[in-house]
Amino acid sequence: MSYRPVPGDRFSFGLWTVGWQGRDPFGDATRAVLDPAESVRRLAGLGAYGVTFHDDDLIPFGATDAERESHVKRFRQALDDTGLAVPMVTTNLFTHPVFKDGAFTANDRDVRRFALRKTLRNIDLAVELGARTYVCWGGREGAESGAAKDVGDALDRLREAFDLLGAYVTEQGYDLRFAVEPKPNEPRGDILLPTVGHALAFIERLERPQLFGVNPEVGHEQMAGLNVQHGIAQALWAGKLFHIDLNGQNGIKYDQDLRFGAGDLRQAFWLVDLLENAGYDGPRHFDFKPPRTEDAEGVWDSAAGCMRNYLILRERAAAFRADPEVREALSASRLDELARPTLEPGETPAALLADRAAYEDFDADAAARRGMAFERLDQLAMDHLLAARG
Amino acid sequence: MSYRPVPGDRFSFGLWTVGWQGRDPFGDATRAVLDPAESVRRLAGLGAYGVTFHDDDLIPFGATDAERESHVKRFRQALDDTGLAVPMVTTNLFTHPVFKDGAFTANDRDVRRFALRKTLRNIDLAVELGARTYVCWGGREGAESGAAKDVGDALDRLREAFDLLGAYVTEQGYDLRFAVEPKPNEPRGDILLPTVGHALAFIERLERPQLFGVNPEVGHEQMAGLNVQHGIAQALWAGKLFHIDLNGQNGIKYDQDLRFGAGDLRQAFWLVDLLENAGYDGPRHFDFKPPRTEDAEGVWDSAAGCMRNYLILRERAAAFRADPEVREALSASRLDELARPTLEPGETPAALLADRAAYEDFDADAAARRGMAFERLDQLAMDHLLAARG
Amino acid sequence: MSYRPVPGDRFSFGLWTVGWQGRDPFGDATRAVLDPAESVRRLAGLGAYGVTFHDDDLIPFGATDAERESHVKRFRQALDDTGLAVPMVTTNLFTHPVFKDGAFTANDRDVRRFALRKTLRNIDLAVELGARTYVCWGGREGAESGAAKDVGDALDRLREAFDLLGAYVTEQGYDLRFAVEPKPNEPRGDILLPTVGHALAFIERLERPQLFGVNPEVGHEQMAGLNVQHGIAQALWAGKLFHIDLNGQNGIKYDQDLRFGAGDLRQAFWLVDLLENAGYDGPRHFDFKPPRTEDAEGVWDSAAGCMRNYLILRERAAAFRADPEVREALSASRLDELARPTLEPGETPAALLADRAAYEDFDADAAARRGMAFERLDQLAMDHLLAARG
């Protein structure tokens, strides 16, 4: 079986991923600046379908209008030459020191207004380039100390900002939805909307909740020790998985942004299984950082690895789901019973209370003796993941 | 200043906290069974206002109706004698082995039905005893392996269960609201609704969301490395802080249930500051476990410590908020600006776009040079916490 | 390829693993008591080589001498019948409430003396049954609060205890070495000798360091977020890997004791690669807990899965090391240069200072441009792990 990606696989990459120069808190850049047009060409050559960016990835902060135009033109040319799509765009509201206390929730009101304007401007470009999803990562919406941020006030400001963005795309008639990206911490000590759950809950208090969903990132959930498959399943259940950032992370520590598959391989397997089987049809977007030990060629090895690992896991998940022994094992573990409603159609509390089988005649000790057979089921999954069946 | 609790402080304790016998995964009980009536009397003597319980804390699983009646009567007598209230009640859906794969989301449908019946029965008792809040902790609603639980199906089952409970209290005309308690893991590898955020989001998909809120537990949020103050502030912002479980935890590890104040003292300070100043008027409920190294007397020292630490922190938070230098420092850190809307009243996207001060004439570099003065503010907080001002 | 274990694979299991009844902090036992003799027979049937135990696993705490004799006899018979070895034995110094504050470092001196006597007694049995390794896990040697344990005093007491044990086996002429097992926390808030490193350091201060090594457990290191491969490599480097406990853990949380392979699969791969290639010749000992959702049959599925996963990973690691492209990639990543000493044979500081190529003529910028090619190498490892080469 070959694991060569094709555009139909819907793989996309951020310009900032392959373009990362390797500057970290303790060290200077190890790689040269990468021309966005070159990135487009290399990604297309590897079989990707799309490319995404922050405004400042394409057009340096503070560029003149003429420079801006020239950067966009050059980028468009590369897109036209390669056929790469721009399915998603986002804003950089964290690199310039003006955002040191956040953007939409900065204590300084003029910074908040500037952040909104920077975002509105880039939304226009996003739509121009055909993007359907606009990601909002509140990189520095948070605090390191307790009095520095009144969280209630900050959430009010965040709602105000998102409501304005929703009003704008509605008024403009843009076909664009927003995907909020949660992260628990780093670069701030604690960040608002730290997990998929917090973001989903917040969205429900917006003026136009239907325009807002989430963009979970594998590593961000794992930085809080959470099960990625579970969080993304809840987002899907809520109808809110608008986009996804795939990468790797080795547990609770600094944000590693490893290539997809590196880090927790078993969670990666279950995530692919979920995405392929639960109706997600958006891009498979990689938000990773090729380690700074790599040179320019290593960057492309790392990018190719992301796609290859996804394809391997997709194959293994499909085989797992197709295996008759697995189906039998799922049934032995009563997954079919879980799919069945607990109540009879239309059953009322009174009816349930009247059912003696449910309580008075239920033998709890006997029921407790039934094994769940999860270990056998999980070993079958392991065998499929490792291609060790038979 | 004395730190003696009085009923007006609204401190409550679970029977299972002071009654914990000290059985842990590696060891047998170190303390004898504690009579619930005795707990009521001791708690009242210490200055508590209320007592709470799981059904099985009061009435052993499988008790006959006569035994049940006798246990309840004895407990009521103690309440009457002491004036202690029962502000909250909850169900034990995790100790008996029949719940080994969960309760409302167990793969076995008959277990789910039994769990609903067990809950309904205890809701009647809760109302009888005057409780206004019913806590739902899904102790074992989760999994250790990826195929063992279809999360979408499980969330459907959870919704079904909560909708039934909501229907029941509505039909009965009970004045009772539900508080869902999140926890990331333990005793299951991963638990559904792992954080305050996930629970808040889930509630929005219920039939009667107005009946449902959250019961965050300090240590449960800290087991996911999350900032407790932030999570609870979001619950308050959403109008959903129906109850709270106060205790202590030393970071990301097994569930420690230390007395309140032990563990992360600075987060405890900010939490008290928040509860006292952001309009929470429910009980201050302690869900802790006196360490198993303690004998019977140590249990009461531990319980008294929970209340004492709350009172000390309450005093310090009040002094912090009243200090004119703190007010000046909050202003220097522009907390007042954060409280001010980002937009002018009625300001539209078009109006914002027309404001050149917001973007074209905004000097980002100059704005970036403004210091936030958070360190001075945080040191003032530290000084107040430690009573080291002056 | 078949993955059937045989005794030559040197797989061993603790009686307490398959015999775990599933009691956890929130729930009662889900499985019946398992007869040690039955465990021996089942493990032999699965292809294991050895069985290990705590004194109390075999002989209940407080048994009379006659009961003791009968239990041992019955166990010996099962060993004789099956040919299973007893390569390691250990002491239970944590279940009985007398050990609630520890054993060798309990504040109570009489508890410490009792713990020593309990250990000496079981050492005699260990030797009688042919064990060559005696594991010491200080289950409760720790504290929940700062003043409760003077760590310096406690380490003095621990040294005293180990020195006594060392003196005993020396005087008796026993061919038995001790393996200290580190764990960061649980059941105590913090445990002394929390990692492989702390245990290795401690050993160096004993009277007979040569008799003492470590028994690292996969999950225990991962509970501190540490890389298992690294910690065990340091133990091997120090000549101190006397035994190993294999299991699975999903990151930093409560002690999960999953079957080997579950949890962090990539670390499991590198660990097997290390054990097979770095000269470890002791037992591959599984210290896991079949999840309490399993019934009696599930227990054996779980045990079989431990061995199967080890064999799969052993096969994959061997293929990785044998692949010529991997060898080339290792060389491209300069692993061969790492194996070469930094200094010339006998090179003195003065000689190094005189070498202009090392500093004055070294072009740091040019050297910095060399890529390490780690991503390609790691993808080759991933391909081998997943059997996705070609």
Place this chain on the structure above:
Amino acid sequence: MSYRPVPGDRFSFGLWTVGWQGRDPFGDATRAVLDPAESVRRLAGLGAYGVTFHDDDLIPFGATDAERESHVKRFRQALDDTGLAVPMVTTNLFTHPVFKDGAFTANDRDVRRFALRKTLRNIDLAVELGARTYVCWGGREGAESGAAKDVGDALDRLREAFDLLGAYVTEQGYDLRFAVEPKPNEPRGDILLPTVGHALAFIERLERPQLFGVNPEVGHEQMAGLNVQHGIAQALWAGKLFHIDLNGQNGIKYDQDLRFGAGDLRQAFWLVDLLENAGYDGPRHFDFKPPRTEDAEGVWDSAAGCMRNYLILRERAAAFRADPEVREALSASRLDELARPTLEPGETPAALLADRAAYEDFDADAAARRGMAFERLDQLAMDHLLAARG
């Protein structure tokens, strides 16, 4: 009580701490370069005793000999003007991209040789300036993937490097000791010698172990979820606490380097209690980063806060130890019994075996009923920490 630091308090700061410009993985510098001489003057003005530095903090990487001389001269002048000492010096082996794969354990041999030379050169300067301690933090001695670093080989290279440094200072007759600084991860995925324990163990395999000790950093231990007081107590117990880095960290996440006292306040209290009472007489060195939200003045507020918090905690710890009720409580918790040897003077294994009181006549159940009274003791500590006694 005033909390004004004086040189006799032995507080020291790294040039890189107050001089940190606020560059982080997601953002550019927020503060201007700070002149080392200015830092010296400001620190002296705040009451510090010493200043420390990496070579590149004082002399930019690649400076000519003339530039170097000028930088050193200017710095010396500031030292002379203020009376500040230079108790410790260290090497920057992580910022320049040439160190992207480490220094003493880089796979490239020429990088390793260069790193040694860079270190030797700076040792000369350290001695010239009167330093008695040389800290070695292996910032990038580690890996992100399993095959990228053979840990056994890497530890051989690390030993070789330290043995060379030990030989050098011995040959030169320098009065200088080395303090190895552990860190679990960041900027590498996993770093060699991740904890105090691993570093202590490693030192024992060096040629001149007496020249080597550790330099634990509060936050580094907490990044592995370890108890700082415990780790540093073990270092003291081993006679190896040569230096210490004080700062703050909020649990397991990226390296925060908060000012001392921020983060885990209770561990900070116990750490100060330990340092003041267990014979540590070295500098109290702060290795923190003023948050990038601060401007130049905020930097000095943050630095002053480090010292103030230490002094407050020192006062509280002294009051705790001096309180007669605390002494009584320590005795009630049998800390005095822990200080007493478990064995009688000269007691042999045989003598212990002959003592029936230790085993045959020991009533384990009765002993188990004794409470440890740790909760009362810990509440007394809390009261002293919070100045809430009486």
